[in-house]
Amino acid sequence: MPQPAHSFSASPTAVSHIGVLHGAGYVGGALIRLLAAHPAAALHTVTSRTFADQPVGAAHPSLRGQVDHTFTAPDEIAFGSLDALLVAAEHGRSMQVVPGILEDGFDGPIIDLSADFRFRDPAVYPEWFDTAHPAPGLLADAVYGLPEWSDEIGGASLVATPGCYATGITLTLAPLAQQDVPFTAHVTALTGASGSGATPSSATHFPDRDGNVRPYKVLGHQHRPEIRQTLGTHVSLDFVPASGPWTRGIWGTAQIEWPKATDPNTVSSWYEEAYAGAPCVRCSSDRLPSLQPAVGTPFCDLGWKTDGSTLVVGFALDNLLKGAASQAVQNLNRMLGLPETAGLLTSPVSVST
Amino acid sequence: MPQPAHSFSASPTAVSHIGVLHGAGYVGGALIRLLAAHPAAALHTVTSRTFADQPVGAAHPSLRGQVDHTFTAPDEIAFGSLDALLVAAEHGRSMQVVPGILEDGFDGPIIDLSADFRFRDPAVYPEWFDTAHPAPGLLADAVYGLPEWSDEIGGASLVATPGCYATGITLTLAPLAQQDVPFTAHVTALTGASGSGATPSSATHFPDRDGNVRPYKVLGHQHRPEIRQTLGTHVSLDFVPASGPWTRGIWGTAQIEWPKATDPNTVSSWYEEAYAGAPCVRCSSDRLPSLQPAVGTPFCDLGWKTDGSTLVVGFALDNLLKGAASQAVQNLNRMLGLPETAGLLTSPVSVST
Amino acid sequence: MPQPAHSFSASPTAVSHIGVLHGAGYVGGALIRLLAAHPAAALHTVTSRTFADQPVGAAHPSLRGQVDHTFTAPDEIAFGSLDALLVAAEHGRSMQVVPGILEDGFDGPIIDLSADFRFRDPAVYPEWFDTAHPAPGLLADAVYGLPEWSDEIGGASLVATPGCYATGITLTLAPLAQQDVPFTAHVTALTGASGSGATPSSATHFPDRDGNVRPYKVLGHQHRPEIRQTLGTHVSLDFVPASGPWTRGIWGTAQIEWPKATDPNTVSSWYEEAYAGAPCVRCSSDRLPSLQPAVGTPFCDLGWKTDGSTLVVGFALDNLLKGAASQAVQNLNRMLGLPETAGLLTSPVSVST
Amino acid sequence: MPQPAHSFSASPTAVSHIGVLHGAGYVGGALIRLLAAHPAAALHTVTSRTFADQPVGAAHPSLRGQVDHTFTAPDEIAFGSLDALLVAAEHGRSMQVVPGILEDGFDGPIIDLSADFRFRDPAVYPEWFDTAHPAPGLLADAVYGLPEWSDEIGGASLVATPGCYATGITLTLAPLAQQDVPFTAHVTALTGASGSGATPSSATHFPDRDGNVRPYKVLGHQHRPEIRQTLGTHVSLDFVPASGPWTRGIWGTAQIEWPKATDPNTVSSWYEEAYAGAPCVRCSSDRLPSLQPAVGTPFCDLGWKTDGSTLVVGFALDNLLKGAASQAVQNLNRMLGLPETAGLLTSPVSVST
Incomplete structure (x- = not known):
């Protein structure tokens, strides 16, 4: 039963x-x-x-x-x-x-x-x-x-x-950083309007946010040093944050040219071992997560896909909860x-x- | 403490x-x-x-x-x-x-x-x-x-x-129906797309629903007999349902020409007495409720405002929860x-x- | 051709x-x-x-x-x-x-x-x-x-x-006001966020507007005297304005207990005669308009439905254009x-x- | 004058x-x-x-x-x-x-x-x-x-x-491809629901699309060969398409590890020369474009930012117009x-x- x-x-x-x-x-x-x-x-x-x-x-x-x-x-x-x-x-x-x-x-x-x-x-x-x-x-x-x-x-x-972006990006990259190989992660991530707080501003003005995506602090977001502190200097981060037309949640991709061809099973094993005992991380192999299932939950959802030496890892979390x-x-x-x-x-x- | x-x-x-x-x-x-x-x-x-x-x-x-x-x-x-x-x-x-x-x-x-x-x-x-x-x-x-x-x-x-609209409208009108005076309620209410269920249809096609309000079953919704069964035949209902561009929640107004001038305090007492022991109804006098605070909760929010013999009562609820x-x-x-x-x-x- | x-x-x-x-x-x-x-x-x-x-x-x-x-x-x-x-x-x-x-x-x-x-x-x-x-x-x-x-x-x-609400409501009610019969119109109308202008405010803060409907100035909107000036004092207006979660457009209903049973064809003739030569009003009988087709156009869309003495007229317009x-x-x-x-x-x- | x-x-x-x-x-x-x-x-x-x-x-x-x-x-x-x-x-x-x-x-x-x-x-x-x-x-x-x-x-x-994504990505990368240096572009791009057409489907079901971002055809979108045909084989493309919660428009980033340090002025000159006579491309240096200003227009908006050898180029266009x-x-x-x-x-x- x-x-x-x-x-x-x-x-x-x-x-x-x-x-x-x-x-x-x-x-x-x-x-x-x-x-x-x-x-x-x-x-x-x-x-x-x-x-x-x-x-x-x-x-x-x-x-x-x-x-x-x-x-x-x-x-x-x-x-x-x-x-x-x-x-x-x-x-x-x-x-x-x-x-x-x-x-x-x-x-x-x-x-x-x-x-x-x-x-x-x-x-x-x-x-x-x-x-x-x-x-x-x-x-x-x-x-x-x-x-x-x-x-x-x-x-x-x-x-x-940790910060909301830093949580998602660090959880995404840490199993890779553990492999002790220098790599560059190209991250594009979008956040909902609740990340800007309860005080109205031009960034959260409905007519300007509805149906819009707006990049900001491109290559200069303050979560970068936070991520580097955790991951180490062998990980280079190229980070484009953007605001999206929703209230809650961050969704992003990390695209990486891995130094050698990546075997999908190997990548999966890195993530599954890293988060085997982690009750607030949900992993999926061979697919990237959508945003909505993570919103309203304490989870960071992670998923990955490989093609030769190309490795893409996606993440999704609720910026007000896991973030x-x-x-x-x-x-x-x-x-x-x-x-x-x-x-x-x-x-x-x-x-x- | x-x-x-x-x-x-x-x-x-x-x-x-x-x-x-x-x-x-x-x-x-x-x-x-x-x-x-x-x-x-x-x-x-x-x-x-x-x-x-x-x-x-x-x-x-x-x-x-x-x-x-x-x-x-x-x-x-x-x-x-x-x-x-x-x-x-x-x-x-x-x-x-x-x-x-x-x-x-x-x-x-x-x-x-x-x-x-x-x-x-x-x-x-x-x-x-x-x-x-x-x-x-x-x-x-x-x-x-x-x-x-x-x-x-x-x-x-x-x-x-009960049905989702019927819940909102009946909770809105029942304290008035108790006064045993015949009246007509003019109700306009809008519902979110989750009310149409999980199967895609033209009513829930994103490009047609985004930024749109679409009336349907005007004066002919199947919740009408359900409401009449509870309230009695002395209440006439003129009901315009419409779909709104959001996922969860119903928001509506009931506009009523009350047979005599309505004293705000009297109206408040009708509602407050009716729902004194009701843990899932939240009342406000002299203001109509917004939709968002009711969404995600088990509450039906009610509020009212009067002007001479004009009486307006608003309601808001989550169609998947209280509805x-x-x-x-x-x-x-x-x-x-x-x-x-x-x-x-x-x-x-x-x-x- | x-x-x-x-x-x-x-x-x-x-x-x-x-x-x-x-x-x-x-x-x-x-x-x-x-x-x-x-x-x-x-x-x-x-x-x-x-x-x-x-x-x-x-x-x-x-x-x-x-x-x-x-x-x-x-x-x-x-x-x-x-x-x-x-x-x-x-x-x-x-x-x-x-x-x-x-x-x-x-x-x-x-x-x-x-x-x-x-x-x-x-x-x-x-x-x-x-x-x-x-x-x-x-x-x-x-x-x-x-x-x-x-x-x-x-x-x-x-x-x-004219004001945006006043345009919609006056165009909706004027063909009825012409009949020289006193009546009360119960109007509920929702407007998009562009109606609040380009300056951010709590009314247009994305997290508070997304998925929300918020009534305001209930029975007290400043377009009321404007409408009355055009229609005359034999028309009583009970008006609930509300903000909706979209950027452009106003959608509303006018619900009226007409003094006698309304013949659908008669009502249609009132509207069709009133707007026969009006290139910016689009009429539909026996159905209420949706919001989206009016947005981005110079039209006010009107439609109506009757049931006995109950008369419902709907309207839709772009608040920045026809409004x-x-x-x-x-x-x-x-x-x-x-x-x-x-x-x-x-x-x-x-x-x- | x-x-x-x-x-x-x-x-x-x-x-x-x-x-x-x-x-x-x-x-x-x-x-x-x-x-x-x-x-x-x-x-x-x-x-x-x-x-x-x-x-x-x-x-x-x-x-x-x-x-x-x-x-x-x-x-x-x-x-x-x-x-x-x-x-x-x-x-x-x-x-x-x-x-x-x-x-x-x-x-x-x-x-x-x-x-x-x-x-x-x-x-x-x-x-x-x-x-x-x-x-x-x-x-x-x-x-x-x-x-x-x-x-x-x-x-x-x-x-x-051309296809909608292919238009955006090709216009983004072609000025770089002209430099005759092999490079890899890591592209993440999000599209509105109108890109799925007028027939309802699970991809455009409002409750599943509202507040959601959903990746699809990761590393396998059919616009890839189209882009390669135009750009040549010296450009490698790592493309993550995703659906976003809006109706019109595509917004994306291309993140590139350029073979040598990129001088911002040099990059700007590549784009400005490439599109000097192009009336439907709008360029901005040192900033990435937002989505909204491109929607409803025949333009593809492009913008870029560099940091050492890191080069990020953003694009935005209306999938139904320029796309x-x-x-x-x-x-x-x-x-x-x-x-x-x-x-x-x-x-x-x-x-x-």
Whole structure:
């Protein structure tokens, strides 16, 4: 008799109390949803300056009737009540906030979702983000939280969740980078409008985005150094990001001239071994993934096809989930000693149908 | 200290085994998802002739890695292993299938999602569906499963889940129909393409649907008699359905010339009293709902505005959830003696952001 | 042998020189396109403060390679070189600008596209637009430019082009208003995002508009007094405007309880007589129009259906064309003594396919 | 004083009578529109088996009121009345039809839009299209009609209009191929749903296409041999086509590891020289094009960016225009001795705004 795929048969003996900082944006909303369905981690406090003292539904109308919390002003958060923190502040803001939280003595897990703790080398910040890092000492201890390629998350106190493009491209290229052969990956990837956040801008103006594809930061996206840090310098990346006319999800291809003829089975074995124990990566050989099946899920979908020395690998993920919130919860689960996918699978809703 | 809104603190002592008949379509997929996240009802068997012996992910790719079941051929289902049945067959097919299931002795709850058991009067079928009903005797016992307006669901053995438009329009007009004043409701409502099902057709051809609104069955939609059956003959309905350029959700307005000047507070009290105990209806006074916050949720959102004797009520719901699958699970929950919203709230994913 | 539908066999002996004021927005872009294809009226000067001295393609990238003009700063326009003016300024700006142009002695046709000269009664401005009109004397002379219902356009010096919703609703209801029977029209209409203009706002933020329908100004839209001015006080209007998830076009229904049973043929005769000589209205009996066929055209599509005393009339138009720019060119053509549809028909491109 | 960019000041002394075969599809509709606005070529006859004797508006509703023709049954076409033929039949059908037309003595220009006369080598047909060519003798005389790279169109009697992807990719790579250096181009390109034609299919089912990107024929698209025929064997092509969630337009990138460091100015000079006299190619240096500005136009937009030896070139075009109908009219114009862009520029409508 078949069993439900992911039953949580044990009633959790303890539920951790989680704080979400800057919870009024899209990533914040995604975190609130995930925690609401999580069996062992519950939203305790969620902050927003703009929506302070208003119900969560004021910023996230679809959550009305589902989540009872009201937003707390950032200054009024009681860190002592919290077991862990998820920080969904924008780039440049987390690096201002997190040092103070630590100085105030908070010693639970902190998972940051911005770029502010992703780089071991402080010199990246002035070069790529136009700012010096105010707490470079924290960078050495912070762990880059790509769960499929890090063993250090469980023991870390501060984890930096990777960027959305960086997640997809790194998961795509890492099994190849492991082969210790220099290669160049030509990546074209398109992202949905939710990647630009909840504040209107010309990049997300409906008449300009509907039916449009718009390349931007061609060969100059700030996720490039992040990917290089993980993959190593023997991988050259030629990356064209573009915006696509949809709300959620990143879809991309990596086209590679492999140094020698690629045997399809060999390539498959590289990927299958790399992700054998990875519950949030779904692999397919001899076909590239579509975007839609990955959207609304915590998965990064990967697939590949070869022809002689030509190798194409495709990837698809939800920028707000595997590219942000669900990956942060993967990290949270590891830091709390929970199963990696706790609260992440079998959502009652798909994004399309 | 705030508590998570919907914690299921008790580990359910028993999980009911559910069969989903015809589970390869969009409604079937929605049912599988809901059951996968349900604390006390688990998918046991799901049938599909087309996908027999294939994994659920073959029909529903986003469920790959989340649900382990394979489809069973309809002829091979073992009803003895099942505690309840959800029948997602198309109109005209359920009326062929359900009588045989009952004759074979299945005595658990059956929730049908087609139109085949919605009407007490067998004469509706030849008039509106071009077919005589093969089992008119079942119609007397079948309960029309609009949970907000029926007390008989809990004790029923066969429940007919309402149509998607009928759900929205009936929930919109029932608090007014209760006032026992004859009135005419002018309803215009637009539905997403998932309402047409998973089989391609000219109605869902992307170039013809993108950027388009297309009215159809104007003043002649088959949900009209269904609504009239619930509301009574003192409500006249002038209904224009149309297809809109999106995948999920129905949005509509009911415009009414009320027989006398309407006091906004009075109207609000009608709705608030009608839905005080209804966990799947969200009301707003003095504003009409948008579509997006209802999509991906089990809610029907209602809102109203008045100006003299003019009364406008708006509604929004997800056609695959409150218009089909989540309403069926509301009914299932009642029939199994579970809390009405078990498995329905706080999904980890919103459809938009 | 069939002939091309709309050949301009005569080489026009004179081409009028047209100025477009505030030509960097969506309506301005639509005007530039129409003039570029016009056989007897040519764009001479187009102004924009933001894009002064830049090519037209800087604001309207698809026109690069098709239109050679550069934008002129508003202060540098040489009115003496112009035969007619099209003013595409926003509401509240035209009323500041037009009086000065007249004082400077410009005596050619002026067609304004804002609300600033639509109302004969100056009291409308403080009530609906929160501003007193600075040149109320001009209102008496300005002609409301709905070409199908005005004989005065040809002789006017200042014409106010109707609003987009007002165009659709007035064309829909005017043949009924002619019957001199009081009635109430319940109108629900949805508009595309280009109606909000080229400046990003929360109303046009892609993640919030994609897959969404959002009602706004329910029972309070500023086009109501405009419609009433044309139709008369025996027509009551109950109007729900909403934004839809597309870029161009308005689609709506008018649902009416007609005082007596409506004979379909009688209704058809009302419409067919009213629009017999109207080249920019396309009528269909016994069916409501879809949106897409009207988009990209200068037409307002109308269609109707009756059932007893219930009468439903649907309408569809392109908000930037029949709702703005092409209607302005209809007016321009009349004022210049040209055929009404000069430059408007048989465009080489449809918006969908 | 500026002049209108593209005035046709001379009244054409003669208008050619054009026949469009198989005019009920999307490409047929695009051809009808272009001819309706053409100053020197007029639609005379348009055929359709399905819509025979029905007005053009039955297949193309937006053309109602703009084009007066009715469809002629294919068997009833009077070739003697026609000066030129545009054949919009599907692949495999033209090769059956065209030989008979020639045998019947038609000696005017024929422009075919299918793949059936694109290849000089008959062996391509059994390999790539699963069919032997019934008239291989015609292939030697047929001219591949990419106007920017062919001098033979003017004198040809049978021209094969290139495929949509092939047009974009060839225009993108040809200036590089001219450098006589072997290189590999890694191309990822996405197309709109109109490229799949007017018949509904699973590839164009709205719920599956909305918000989705779906790769197909990865490394195996049938435009590959077409591109190779033009560019030569020293160019290797690694091509990933994908379907995108919009109706019109193709957007793509070509990523190239150039054999030596590329100087941006040198690359620019290659493109600018190649397309100096090409009115339907718009070039931009140091930026890649967006899709939307090309849609609704007869242009292929190109742009490039370099970084060391990395070279990225982007392209965008309307698959129904530069990828089919407007390119066919470019060819028609050359064959009739007209200006290449006659009837193609300054349309009164943009597709977006």
